[in-house]
Amino acid sequence: MSAFSSQVITVTCEAPINIALTKYWGKDEQYPLDLNVPLNDSISMTLDPGVLRTTTTITASPSFKRHEMWLNGKEIELSQRMVNVIRYVQHHYVTSQGNKKNKDETPARNFRYFQIRSANNFPTAAGLASSASGFAALTYALCKIHGMDKDSMGDDISALSRVGSGSSTRSLYGGFVRWYANINNNDKSIDESKNENNENRVNVEDTRRNEGNSQEYEASQNPHRSEATTGNDHKQTTKSSHASKNVNIHQLSVARQVKDEKWWPDLRVIILVVSDQTKSVSSSKGMQITAVNVYAPQRKEKYMRDFFKNL
Secondary structure (H helix, E strand, O other): OOOOOOOOEEEEEEEEOEEEEEOOOOEOOOOOHHHOOEOOOEEEEEOOOOOOEEEEEEEEOOOOOOOEEEEOOEEEOOOHHHHHHHHHHHHHHHHHHOOOOOHHHOHHHHOOOEEEEEEEOOOOOOOOOHHHHHHHHHHHHHHHHOOOOHHHHOOHHHHHHHOOOHHHHHHHOOOEEEEOOOOOOOOOOHHHHHHHOHHHOEEOOOOOOOHHHOOOOHHHOOOOOEEEEOOOOOEEEEOOOOOOOEEOOOOOOOEEEEEOOOOOOOOOOOOOOOOOOOOOOOHHHHHHHHHHHOOOHHHHHHHHHHHHHOO
16 A cells, blocks of 8 residues: 555645737637637736635545535536546646656555635636636646646646636736647648647547556546546546547647736736626637637638737
């Protein structure tokens, strides 16, 4: 039995909201849609976490038998997006441990399920980017639980957070942040840069785990095959419709700071909350409606590529 079999670890992280100055209007359908790879880049401004923020506390223990989640004090079922982030962080942890000699010296290998408590100090799902701050805090806390630090992870942490919420990639950094549709696509076509990345892609082909490999995360073989245990102890298993595709999630679409918070010291943002009710149309749905009815995808993609090239 591992020396860490009874260890309990708790990590708390805070993350700010961000306001997009240029938005992304649609996902690249050449990739699994739940990876949230956008058709175009976007730029945002991160607001002061001392004013508007999500606070997320994650407790991990080998004794936990299922995931549990509380949002603003109310117990809820984990969404599939949350489960996907957990799976991808676990997969990244196992992969990063592959070449280390002392793999068992960290308790994270014994953690499969988590208790998650998250709270916003502003209205949730009311137009203030709660999913961005929420998934940024969730991803960062999960990485810390697994002994992974944002600075050492580089671009990987924003790629992991993107699986939960595309806009959350921008809440991982202060100041002004650019979320790249393709970090290697500054002066090349999307297809050219995709082909160049083939050798480094992560294989997420759907395979079942052998019964004898119970000590390894299932996510180490297939992060796209996600199991969520709800509050009713009912197991749900889903599989991406594109799960047989090879996808380079770590090097394709990431966020990076372009200017820090000191770049424009006199800038102020005024937030006026006129309603704290949940939006009737979600941000994702609004994006889809606009992309379909306003912009022809091919024309929009070329316009945004030219726009950022000249920015």
